[in-house]
Amino acid sequence: MDRRTFLASSLAAVLPVPSGLKKLVAAYSDRLSQAQDNALVWRDGTRMAWSDGRAKSFDEKLAHPDLSDQLSIAYAPGPIAAAPSVNQDPGRIRYQPFFEKMYGASEAQVRANLVPVRWAPAAKDFLVTRVNGIDRLLAEIGKEIANMPDSVARFARAPAGSFNYRDVAGTRAKSGHAFGIAFDIDSRLSRYWRWDRPMRWRGEVPYALVEAFERRKFIWGGKWYHYDTMHFEYRPELF
Secondary structure (H helix, E strand, C coil), X not given: CCHHHHHHHHHXXXXXXXXXXXXXXXXXXXXXXXXXXXXXXXXXXXXXXXXCCXXXXXXHHHHCCCHHHHCCCCXXXXXXXXXXXXXXXXXXXXXXXXXXXHHCCCHHHHHXXXXXXXXXXXXXEEEEECHHHHHHHHHHHHHHHHCCCHHHHHHHCCCCECCCCCECCCCCCECHHHXXXXXXXXXXXXXXXXCCCCCCCCCCCCXXXXXXXXXXXXXXXXXXXXXXXXXXXXXXXXX
């Protein structure tokens, strides 16, 4: 071992493992092995760097993220009474190689893991991934919401959709829908920042519905400054 390699390994041994790496390993323990030398190690031995070492603006994080950027904004479960602060968008930043490794790097690979799930409030099937048991979780959520009062359940009876292999509007980054991990409730009863001019956040979706998703580690786009109140996405690493 040369001096440079020795110093690098010694430094890695004393540096604390970033809390975000620990959250990733804990959230996806069936797929991830450990955090080592400031890298994420998958169970098949694949390594992903935690950080590219670059300081970035919010827009740069969206366009060119690394794993550390993905976890740089905390998600807070629980009721919300006011609009999030500027660029407070937990979960909108996605390191695409991570999701491609987890769910599929092409439409064909993603589709190989999709299964139909009966969404009870609509009595209709929607395609979602079976990876990480997301299909089972979504079915549970639908059954729970179907038994809620009409004032809540009506938001879920005409969902806008689930799997759709597409980019996020206005970007070249894949949407959570492209991986089969996202679900949209009724768009007619929701708010989306690109539709509103000027932007005007409104907390109209009942929290009982949101809580059914959050309890199963789905984030809600209504907690984003760039709000998307129909959108729910499985992101356990953010809880």
